[in-house]
Amino acid sequence: MASQLNTSIPTRPQGGKNSTAEKLLIAASELMIERASIEVSLSDIAQKSGVNAALVKYHFGNKDGLLLALLARDAATEMSGLEYLISQPISPTAKLKLHIGGIIRAYYQFPYMNRLIHYLLHESSTEAADEVSKFFVAPLLEFQRRLLAEGIKAGEFRNIDPVMFYTSLVGACDHLFFGRHAMSRATGVGPVTDEVCREYIKHMEALICGGMLNGKEKGAAAG
Amino acid sequence: MASQLNTSIPTRPQGGKNSTAEKLLIAASELMIERASIEVSLSDIAQKSGVNAALVKYHFGNKDGLLLALLARDAATEMSGLEYLISQPISPTAKLKLHIGGIIRAYYQFPYMNRLIHYLLHESSTEAADEVSKFFVAPLLEFQRRLLAEGIKAGEFRNIDPVMFYTSLVGACDHLFFGRHAMSRATGVGPVTDEVCREYIKHMEALICGGMLNGKEKGAAAG
Structure with a gap:
């Protein structure tokens, strides 16, 4: 059945465009297009973007x-x-x-x-x-x-x-x-x-x- | 993400209409209408239909x-x-x-x-x-x-x-x-x-x- 994940919507870091956050989004979208699926893990995204996995959590809270x-x-x-x-x-x-x-x-x-x-x-x-x-x-x-x-x-x-x-x-x-x-x-x-x-x-x-x-x-x- | 349940499609018991199977389907549909949700458990269905939970498994394999x-x-x-x-x-x-x-x-x-x-x-x-x-x-x-x-x-x-x-x-x-x-x-x-x-x-x-x-x-x- 539909999983009810306990998600909180993260507030974006203030101060306009954030290059780390953008890098992560670009990596995520590229992975999804490559795989024709939204099933990509945070560690895949971190690896592709060259960003430390801990920063994914900092910028977006969770997946x-x-x-x-x-x-x-x-x-x-x-x-x-x-x-x-x-x-x-x-x-x-x-x-x-x-x-x-x-x-x-x-x-x-x-x-x-x-x-x-x-x-x-x-x-x-x-x-x-x-x-x-x-x-x-x-x-x-x-x-x-x-x-x-x-x-x-x-x-x-x-x-x-x-x-x-x-x-x-x-x-x-x-x-x-x-x-x-x-x-x-x-x-x-x-x-x-x-x-x-x-x-x-x-x-x-x-x-x-x-x-x-x-x-x-x-x-x-x-x- | 979408859960990939390991489901096998059960073959229906032979010999025309099966009243136990029908009872279970009626109970399931009534529960779903009452709750406006497809989130009903096998034990709820068994209880409502008065059928033993083991028979649900026998007739349908799984949920x-x-x-x-x-x-x-x-x-x-x-x-x-x-x-x-x-x-x-x-x-x-x-x-x-x-x-x-x-x-x-x-x-x-x-x-x-x-x-x-x-x-x-x-x-x-x-x-x-x-x-x-x-x-x-x-x-x-x-x-x-x-x-x-x-x-x-x-x-x-x-x-x-x-x-x-x-x-x-x-x-x-x-x-x-x-x-x-x-x-x-x-x-x-x-x-x-x-x-x-x-x-x-x-x-x-x-x-x-x-x-x-x-x-x-x-x-x-x-x-």
């Missing part, structure tokens, strides 16, 4: 603290990308499509991100899950709220509930990565390659924008 | 075996519902809408089903995950393949890849239940009630069928 700091680092990059996107002089529909591609590409480029989110939200401590909600779920939902309001105001989107929109878009993107492994076992579906990723972006853009019915059925569906 | 048998029982009910649905004299679009509602209602009525699937696919043994793929993922994908082919043939659906369709629909439905807990923490989103469930069904029907763009943008989106 969950390090995993949380790694996700926070990557989330910060993604969230600043969202700010940039919303400020662009393009239509809400064009922003929506770029956003869909952005979510899927982020999961693809950082395969450990999806697994980290699931682990921290569901298998680690309540405090870690709260942190992930605060720096990942809440800003993403807020971005989508603004984008939907913009599109509705411009007359491009129909009225759609932001929480339900968030749930279906994030769930659908997440499932390409989280659900794929299970599908590949019994159903002959292959792994997520570059091409699958590109095809899924096209699929999701078309589905979210226009649904799957041919024109003649659309009137009935909207009713 | 993962019992969880797998429980999911298999519920999956069998759902899969026979799919057979019934596909044979109905209604349009593919009407079947699709009933199917969307069916997935969301099944998760809502058996809240432990979603958690069981995640646990067995990702936190238990490879053998258990393979079994779930075989009796849950594969038949659901096969049903959707048939439904999509029917709708494309009838001219109601555009050409859509069944594996991508499965991924986005199941992911979006799953996330209402799996992702909600995380959202409620930091974002003030409430729990999944009867009303939320009904609203999400309407949302998903409209999104999957017609997307979210207003008419004037649809032509551009399809191109």
